Amino acid sequence: MFLLKKCLFVIAMYIVPLSLLANEVEISTKNSSFVLSAPIDQQLRFEYYGAKLVAADKNFIAQNGLSLDYYPAFGVYNNASHAIQVTHADGNMSLELVVKGVETYREGDCLITKITTKDKVYPFWVTHYFKTYYENDLIETWTEIKHAEKQDVVLFKAFSANFYITGSNQHILRLAGEFINEAGLYEFPLQYGIYSISNKEGIRNTHSDNPSFMISFDGPLHENKGNVIGASLAYTGNYKLMFDKRKNITYRKVVKEQVNIVAGYNEEASHYFLSPNENFVTPKLLLTFSDKGKGQVSRNFHKWALKDGGMYGANNVSDILLNSWEGVYFDVNQDNMSEMMKGFSEIGGELFVMDDGWFGSKYPRNDGSTSLGDWMVAQGKLPHGIKGLLDAANKNKVKFGIWIEPEMVNTKSELYEKNPSWIIQLPNRETIKGRGETQVTLDLSNPKVQDHVFKVVDDLLGNFPNIEYIKWDVNHYLTNYGSNYLPKNKQSHLYLAYHRGLESVLKRIRDKYPNVVMQSCASGGGRVNYGYLKYFDEFWTSDNTDAFHRIYIQWGTSQFYPAKGMASHVSAEKNHQTGRVIPLKFRFDVAMSGKLGMEMKPSDFTESDKLVAKKSIETYKKIRPLVQFGDLYRLVSPYVNNGNAALMYVNDEKTEAVFFAYNPRLSKGGHLERVVLNGLDSNKTYQITELNETDYLPKQRENPRFVNTVLSGEFLMKYGVDVNFINNFEYGSIIVHIKEK
Numbered sequence: 001m002f003l004l005k006k007c008l009f010v011i012a013m014y015i016v017p018l019s020l021l022a023n024e025v026e027i028s029t030k031n032s033s034f035v036l037s038a039p040i041d042q043q044l045r046f047e048y049y050g051a052k053l054v055a056a057d058k059n060f061i062a063q064n065g066l067s068l069d070y071y072p073a074f075g076v077y078n079n080a081s082h083a084i085q086v087t088h089a090d091g092n093m094s095l096e097l098v099v100k101g102v103e104t105y106r107e108g109d110c111l112i113t114k115i116t117t118k119d120k121v122y123p124f125w126v127t128h129y130f131k132t133y134y135e136n137d138l139i140e141t142w143t144e145i146k147h148a149e150k151q152d153v154v155l156f157k158a159f160s161a162n163f164y165i166t167g168s169n170q171h172i173l174r175l176a177g178e179f180i181n182e183a184g185l186y187e188f189p190l191q192y193g194i195y196s197i198s199n200k201e202g203i204r205n206t207h208s209d210n211p212s213f214m215i216s217f218d219g220p221l222h223e224n225k226g227n228v229i230g231a232s233l234a235y236t237g238n239y240k241l242m243f244d245k246r247k248n249i250t251y252r253k254v255v256k257e258q259v260n261i262v263a264g265y266n267e268e269a270s271h272y273f274l275s276p277n278e279n280f281v282t283p284k285l286l287l288t289f290s291d292k293g294k295g296q297v298s299r300n301f302h303k304w305a306l307k308d309g310g311m312y313g314a315n316n317v318s319d320i321l322l323n324s325w326e327g328v329y330f331d332v333n334q335d336n337m338s339e340m341m342k343g344f345s346e347i348g349g350e351l352f353v354m355d356d357g358w359f360g361s362k363y364p365r366n367d368g369s370t371s372l373g374d375w376m377v378a379q380g381k382l383p384h385g386i387k388g389l390l391d392a393a394n395k396n397k398v399k400f401g402i403w404i405e406p407e408m409v410n411t412k413s414e415l416y417e418k419n420p421s422w423i424i425q426l427p428n429r430e431t432i433k434g435r436g437e438t439q440v441t442l443d444l445s446n447p448k449v450q451d452h453v454f455k456v457v458d459d460l461l462g463n464f465p466n467i468e469y470i471k472w473d474v475n476h477y478l479t480n481y482g483s484n485y486l487p488k489n490k491q492s493h494l495y496l497a498y499h500r501g502l503e504s505v506l507k508r509i510r511d512k513y514p515n516v517v518m519q520s521c522a523s524g525g526g527r528v529n530y531g532y533l534k535y536f537d538e539f540w541t542s543d544n545t546d547a548f549h550r551i552y553i554q555w556g557t558s559q560f561y562p563a564k565g566m567a568s569h570v571s572a573e574k575n576h577q578t579g580r581v582i583p584l585k586f587r588f589d590v591a592m593s594g595k596l597g598m599e600m601k602p603s604d605f606t607e608s609d610k611l612v613a614k615k616s617i618e619t620y621k622k623i624r625p626l627v628q629f630g631d632l633y634r635l636v637s638p639y640v641n642n643g644n645a646a647l648m649y650v651n652d653e654k655t656e657a658v659f660f661a662y663n664p665r666l667s668k669g670g671h672l673e674r675v676v677l678n679g680l681d682s683n684k685t686y687q688i689t690e691l692n693e694t695d696y697l698p699k700q701r702e703n704p705r706f707v708n709t710v711l712s713g714e715f716l717m718k719y720g721v722d723v724n725f726i727n728n729f730e731y732g733s734i735i736v737h738i739k740e741k
């Protein structure tokens, strides 16, 4: 850190002639520097974000940094994109923020830099926080806003952070998709003008867009080389990440071409009446930089999620689970649940999760049109209640988990009949309903509703402490933007207030039930981001369980999120979403590169399927620590090669790794012949062995498999491994265990 505090700035400015460094604040991690200049009573300015600076470079940046307004405010200078816009109590629409102080302090292993700015005239403060996770090269940044004016100030927008990059050929990588086609990977050059990644669904926020991106400084992104910044907004609600690329937007210094990047909650329809002394906290933006390409950027995010608390329960090994949904859908009963538990236990499964269809008294849940809100067992289906299910789980030696969707209610439910005003709805208009034409959303801005949602979970876990897992689903987006709870003049708070309410409920649950494992699900991958992962141990990656599609979906998701969180389930032979028929080994081999689970009736297995499943589960138990805690190296992208893909996970010590290769298509060109590995130690010698090989596939195995083959790390990372024998048939795949000899 070359940070000097407020008083030193002042002294330095007058006494030391070569004082340019005195104003610089370097927020540094092991391999990166983020530099601002913070002269007291002057504008806070962004200077640099990139590779770690050494002393000489710091001098240079102090004199030649970008010097661009770090947090542009609307009002005085209006030619750039703004990070904040307000209307003061007296109607004045401007802010002119200047630095009032810089502080650093420790929080655990992290260093926090706090920079306070204040309007030149009004009692209005904007404070920026930068928390560094040094070893994992990650900076968490957010902004807090406060005022002491006589009446409310209207906050029209207030982003979490703002920074710039220059150069001429920036490329962006982002995820985009839709329900059952999430996390598509898109990479393209950034053009002039404004480009934004945003979400307005209100409740679930990652089916179509994920609040994450990577940006290269110059030219296309590469897996293992090049300067790349990665960013991800940890927020459960609507967001906006905006890139404003233009020439000469600055008014202080002529920079030929620059990209101004702002990120935070989506301000649309969300103007906020900020009371005097209320602290408005923006969502946290995660930033990481690597000069070693996007692979390292992904690993920085993963490591942070696993080691720095970015993802809940990240230290625990995840169980292999069977979820009942694609096996029986709503047709849940004691017999089929017990049968699934038994079948799963026989092949080595560890946790059984009962999905939708188990609840509702007056209106038993048989489809999506009734019962949400009535979280009591449907007696007709489960006469022995949850106790009966727990007994069956105990008997079959599997843990037990349960599905809920507590933020939602059907208009055909006892809860709605008792509390019709608890839902989000507009006065004077018919309420638009979702699933089953009866699904509506509970208004979590209302503290009574928050208590109710907490109680749903508290009752289940309090009465049945042996429930070890909750699948928390949400199958609607926010329609009918109106709250019966918020006052008439604060209806525009709803988007923000909903998520404050939700987070407060999740915090209460985590305080009381720290050990229950929770999955974040929203019609599949609608809640895959670090805003949720603060409370959830994992996410349901997609409702699409087709292993061919999953190669792509998991590849995209892995850009920002670790395999430990990525629930990957094996489902029926003829896939329910796509109708594609894929051999069981391939389905397992794909699911095993994430957090393995199943989504089908084990009783549908033939005897030989059972053997494949049993062996796969056994294999996964062996490689699970590598997949769930190792470093991911993506080797061959399915986007380049007709779905052919290869990846591997390596442990911290580089003594052990697991390699996966997939060849889904029998095509004339583009198949995998040899794959060059990565992430190993070139000075070590490794023994490599194929795992999970099966004999039930066509006779494809004329070429030798790896049977305790010994090779050097150098050879594996230069020449690679031959995998051509998986090309002779459709859906060839291989898993290879690599261990230091």
Ligand code: DGJ
Residues within 6 Å of the ligand: 325, 355, 356, 403, 473, 475, 521, 522, 523, 524, 540, 542, 543
């Ligand atoms: C949507 C989820 O994504 C599915 O896995 C399943 O839980 C259904 N909802 C249940 O209604």
